[in-house]
Amino acid sequence: MTSCKVVLASELPQRAPPRVNLQIAALRNEIHKTITERGIRPKLVGFLANHDPAAVKYAEWTAKTCEETGVDFELRKIDKQELEDKVIEANEDDDVNGIMVYYPVFGDRQDQYLQNIISTGKDVEGLCHTFVQNMYHNVRYLDKEQKRKCIIPCTPLAIVKILEYIGVYNSVLPYGNHLYGKTITVINRSEVVGRPLAALLANDGARVFSVDINGVQEFSRGTGIKLRKHEVKDSGLSVEQCVPLSDVVITGVPTASYKLPTEWLKDGVVAINFSTHKNFSEDVKSRAAIYVPSVGKVTVAMLERNLLRLHDHQHGL
Amino acid sequence: MTSCKVVLASELPQRAPPRVNLQIAALRNEIHKTITERGIRPKLVGFLANHDPAAVKYAEWTAKTCEETGVDFELRKIDKQELEDKVIEANEDDDVNGIMVYYPVFGDRQDQYLQNIISTGKDVEGLCHTFVQNMYHNVRYLDKEQKRKCIIPCTPLAIVKILEYIGVYNSVLPYGNHLYGKTITVINRSEVVGRPLAALLANDGARVFSVDINGVQEFSRGTGIKLRKHEVKDSGLSVEQCVPLSDVVITGVPTASYKLPTEWLKDGVVAINFSTHKNFSEDVKSRAAIYVPSVGKVTVAMLERNLLRLHDHQHGL
Numbered sequence: 001m002t003s004c005k006v007v008l009a010s011e012l013p014q015r016a017p018p019r020v021n022l023q024i025a026a027l028r029n030e031i032h033k034t035i036t037e038r039g040i041r042p043k044l045v046g047f048l049a050n051h052d053p054a055a056v057k058y059a060e061w062t063a064k065t066c067e068e069t070g071v072d073f074e075l076r077k078i079d080k081q082e083l084e085d086k087v088i089e090a091n092e093d094d095d096v097n098g099i100m101v102y103y104p105v106f107g108d109r110q111d112q113y114l115q116n117i118i119s120t121g122k123d124v125e126g127l128c129h130t131f132v133q134n135m136y137h138n139v140r141y142l143d144k145e146q147k148r149k150c151i152i153p154c155t156p157l158a159i160v161k162i163l164e165y166i167g168v169y170n171s172v173l174p175y176g177n178h179l180y181g182k183t184i185t186v187i188n189r190s191e192v193v194g195r196p197l198a199a200l201l202a203n204d205g206a207r208v209f210s211v212d213i214n215g216v217q218e219f220s221r222g223t224g225i226k227l228r229k230h231e232v233k234d235s236g237l238s239v240e241q242c243v244p245l246s247d248v249v250i251t252g253v254p255t256a257s258y259k260l261p262t263e264w265l266k267d268g269v270v271a272i273n274f275s276t277h278k279n280f281s282e283d284v285k286s287r288a289a290i291y292v293p294s295v296g297k298v299t300v301a302m303l304e305r306n307l308l309r310l311h312d313h314q315h316g317l
Numbered sequence: 318m319t320s321c322k323v324v325l326a327s328e329l330p331q332r333a334p335p336r337v338n339l340q341i342a343a344l345r346n347e348i349h350k351t352i353t354e355r356g357i358r359p360k361l362v363g364f365l366a367n368h369d370p371a372a373v374k375y376a377e378w379t380a381k382t383c384e385e386t387g388v389d390f391e392l393r394k395i396d397k398q399e400l401e402d403k404v405i406e407a408n409e410d411d412d413v414n415g416i417m418v419y420y421p422v423f424g425d426r427q428d429q430y431l432q433n434i435i436s437t438g439k440d441v442e443g444l445c446h447t448f449v450q451n452m453y454h455n456v457r458y459l460d461k462e463q464k465r466k467c468i469i470p471c472t473p474l475a476i477v478k479i480l481e482y483i484g485v486y487n488s489v490l491p492y493g494n495h496l497y498g499k500t501i502t503v504i505n506r507s508e509v510v511g512r513p514l515a516a517l518l519a520n521d522g523a524r525v526f527s528v529d530i531n532g533v534q535e536f537s538r539g540t541g542i543k544l545r546k547h548e549v550k551d552s553g554l555s556v557e558q559c560v561p562l563s564d565v566v567i568t569g570v571p572t573a574s575y576k577l578p579t580e581w582l583k584d585g586v587v588a589i590n591f592s593t594h595k596n597f598s599e600d601v602k603s604r605a606a607i608y609v610p611s612v613g614k615v616t617v618a619m620l621e622r623n624l625l626r627l628h629d630h631q632h633g634l
Contacts, residue, residue, distance in 0.1 A: 081549050084453075109508040112429045116446040129433040129446060136401075191426040232398050 023165045027301040028069055034308060035070040042311040043072040044098045044124060044303070045090050049080040054276045055102035058296065062100075065300045071307060080105050084117055091119040097314060098124035098307040103192075112191070121314060124306040126151035127192065135196055138203045138229045148313050151306045155274055156197035158298035159250060160204075166290050168248055168270060169204070177221070179206035185242050187211045187260070188252030193274060197250065202230035209235055209242035216242055240264060248272065251279035262287055340482045344618040345386055351625065352387040359628040360389040361415045361441060361620070362407050366397040371593045372419035375613065379417075382617045388624060397422050401434055408436040414631060415441035415624040420509075429508070438630060441623040443468035444509065452513055455520045455546045465630050468623050472591055473514040475615035476567060477521075483607050485565055485587055486521070494538070496523035502559050504528040504577070505569030510591060514567065519547035526552055526559035533559055557581060565589065568596035579604055 035041070044066060048059050059075055066073035078086055083105060090096045099122045105111050115127040120142075123131060134140070134150045142148040152160075163169055169178040184201050188194035189212035198210040202219035210217045210232075218235035235242065243249055243264040250272045251260055259281045265271065271288040273279045274295045284291050352358070361383060365376050376392055383390035395403055400422060407413045416439045422428050432444040437459075440448060451457070451467045459465040469477075480486055486495040501518050505511035506529035515527040519536035527534045527549075535552035552559065560566055560581040568577055569591045576598050582588065588605040590596050591612045601608050 109426065109429055110512065112426055113446070113449065113508060116433075117450070129430070132430065133434070191430060195427065 023162065024297045024301060027161070027298065027305075028065065031071075031301065031304045031308065032069040040311065041070065041072050042097045042307050043074065043095060044100065044307050045096050046073065046075050047083055047086065047090075047099070047101045048075060048077045049083045049105050050102065052102070052104060055104070058300075059102050061296060061300050062303065065297070065304065069304055071304055084114065087114070087117045091117075091122060096122065097311045098122050098303075100125050100303065122310060123151060124154070124303050124310060126153040126157070126306060132191075132196065136199050136229060142313075149309060151309065152200070153192065153196050154299045154302040154306065155193045155295065156200055157302045157306075158295045159197055159272060159274060160200055161302065162272065162292055162295060162298055163201075163248065163270075166270065166292075173205070176203070177205035179204040182206045182248065183209070183242075183246045184248040184250065185209040185211060185239070185246040186250045186252075187239065187279070188250075188275075189214075189217070190252070193252055199230050209237065209239075209246065211239050211242070251275060253277070253279050340479065341614045341618060344478070344615065344622075345382065348388075348618065348621045348625065349386040357628065358387065358389050359414045359624050360391070360412060361417065361624050362413050363390065363392050364400055364403060364407075364416070364418045365392060365394045366400045366422050367419065369419070369421060372421070375617075376419055378613060378617050379620065382614070382621065386621055388621055401431065404431070404434045408434075408439060413439065414628045415439050415620075417442050417620065439627060440468060441471070441620050441627060443470040443474070443623060449508075449513065453516050453546060459630075466626060468626065469517070470509065470513050471616045471619040471623065472510045472612065473517055474619045474623075475612045476514055476589060476591060477517055478619065479589065479609055479612060479615055480518075480565065480587075483587065483609075490522070493520070494522035496521040499523045499565065500526070500563045501565040501567065502526040502528060502556070502563040503567045503569075504556065504596070505567075505571075505592075506531075506534070507569070510569055516547050526554065526556075526563065528556050528559070568592060570594070570596050 046059055046062055048055065063073050063075060076086065083101070087099060087101070090099050099118045101114060103111050105114060116129055118128055120128055120130045131151045135152055140150055142150055168182060171178060173180050179201060184206045186194055186198050186208060189198065189210050194210065194212070198208045198219045202208045202221050205221050208219040210219055216235040216237050216239060217232050219230045219232050221230055243260070244266055246266065246269065248270040249260070249265060252274045254275055254277065256277045258277065258279055260279055262281050262283050265287040267287055268289045269287060270290045271280055271284050272292040272295065278293065280291065363376055363379055365372065380390050380392060393403065400418070404416060404418070407416050416435050418431060420428050422431060433446055435445055437445055437447045448468045452469055457467055459467055485499060488495060490497050496518055501523050503511050503515050503525060506515070506527050511527065511529070515525045515536045519525045519538050522538050525536040527536055533552040533554050533556060534549050536547045536549050538547055560577070561583055563583065563586065565587040566577070566582060567589045571592055571594065573594045575594065575596055577596055579598050579600050582604040584604055585606045586604060587607045588597055588601050589609040589612065595610065597608065
């Protein structure tokens with residue numbers, strides 16, 4: 001038996017605090033600077049057709065951040081039965097550069113129908129079919145000339161940006177493989193966040209366990225020289241088995257009672273929660289090297305980034 | 318008090334039996350005749366990526382009907398993870414005129430994503446966003462020249478055809494108002510059948526009560542000269558209140574235990590069930606003038622009708 005040095009947790013160096021707040025300020029400053037230097041005032045219209053507290057809060061954050069960064073944000077509160085017609089009006093209004101809807105509206109598949117009512121050219125959330133299909137297929141431009149970059153859904157994009165910022169993405173590795181060697185669990189496989197996020201991470205080289213009530217799927221990057229889209233198979237693992245294997249654990253369980261058991265987490269894990277409820281327990285910091293309790297503010301910054309991109313597409317820039 | 322003639326139920330003339338079987342034969346013969354006379358052999362590819370008994374049965378019916386009518390049907394049984402890529406291959410295959418998928422595949426919003434993977438030009442089920450949006454907006458052609466008619470989702474279309482056949486549509490009334498004066502309840506508001514059906518019926522002039530677990534909405538045709546799309550509002554009624562007002566009651570509740578109470582039905586009602594379960598009780602015929610227990614076979618005929626239309630679009634006809 002070889003000798004083994006034991007390091008007590010109390011002897012470990014103090015962990016670095018989350019630096020996400022710094023990142024939000026940096027992202028916001030960058031957008032503000034771009035808008036100011038270029039002398040533009042892009043206009044975003046948000047439609048609120050519900051009284052969902054999370055949606056109302058998201059609308060308030062959008063308004064606040066837009067004011068700080070110089071984006072002209074207009075919140076239109078309307079009845080859900082009017083929503084479709086009002087979105088179509090905004091599609092046709094040249095003064096509007098971007099459109100978003102605060103979901104849920106009907107709370108069922110009709111919401112997915114509404115996502116496709118917003119024209120591709122104004123879809124800041126990146127939820128219309130064209131953008132979603134391109135994202136799953138790793139198609140990064142709308143045009144063959146590679147001038148118009150696709151929009152990526154805001155929340156998954158925000159989480160990717162956070163992972164880049166905190167060093168999970170390794171830019172020394174070749175492009176398309178920046179996450180090579182990383183194992184990531186995403187607990188949520190919704191069409192709006194969880195599944196696109198798993199695909200984005202797998203397209204960048206990670207081994208991703210995608211968890212929902214129906215089981216655990218494994219998303220991985222296809223092999224070969226060509227930048228291919230991810231592949232999906234049943235993992236054969238339970239969530240208790242895949243979480244301890246993961247360098248990063250990302251949660252988005254929409255229930256207040258759900259808490260991921262801290263003892264499942266590997267020491268030094270990166271823990272990110274995008275649910276409006278806290279899916280990690282208070283003691284998560286006893287295991288996590290970095291803990292990001294919410295991603296809402298980065299998501300709003302991504303909305304603005306997408307808005308700038310659509311503004312430039314509309315002006316042929 | 319004025320005198321009042323009482324007619325006992327036993328004195329009423331014998332009710333006419335359902336004539337739907339005749340209609341199925343007529344529709345099938347018409348398609349067979351068209352294919353034979355024109356010497357064409359349109360090809361339909363169906364993808365089955367589940368073991369759902371209703372889906373398997375639907376696939377069997379498709380195969381049988383296609384053989385009888387001269388349509389070249391190929392059933393491709395595949396793993397659900399391969400489905401997206403295989404659909405895209407079929408989109409690009411000039412030998413394939415129409416594509417359909419037997420749902421449910423994933424049983425969640427990912428199925429709605431898959432509906433949009435089938436190219437508009439090959440979507441026999443009419444479930445891609447372009448066709449669905451056009452149907453809701455009462456846009457009947459894909460092109461300004463009005464040469465390429467839109468595809469309408471098969472099951473709602475089958476129910477409309479049944480209502481036309483059994484005389485609920487009144488062709489004496491002006492076009493776009495053939496259902497004027499009729500009250501119809503549709504118990505199901507799914508994005509695949511119930512909501513499109515309610516919209517189609519309202520666009521044709523009916524007052525439609527659309528029922529689901531969230532309540533009863535009222536769909537009605539907008540007023541004015543122009544052929545406008547339907548309007549939707551909360552009805553303020555319960556299902557117990559709207560069923561007795563209805564000339565036609567259409568059910569699609571996907572549970573075996575659900576039975577619509579026969580005593581709610583108005584005497585002489587037209588009762589149509591599109592659920593795979595029998596939503597009307599055995600004694601429904603004691604009230605209904607016409608009872609249609611299932612619409613599956615007419616739906617397959619509509620698939621073929623849509624296939625012929627797409628075949629002709631592809632050949633510039």
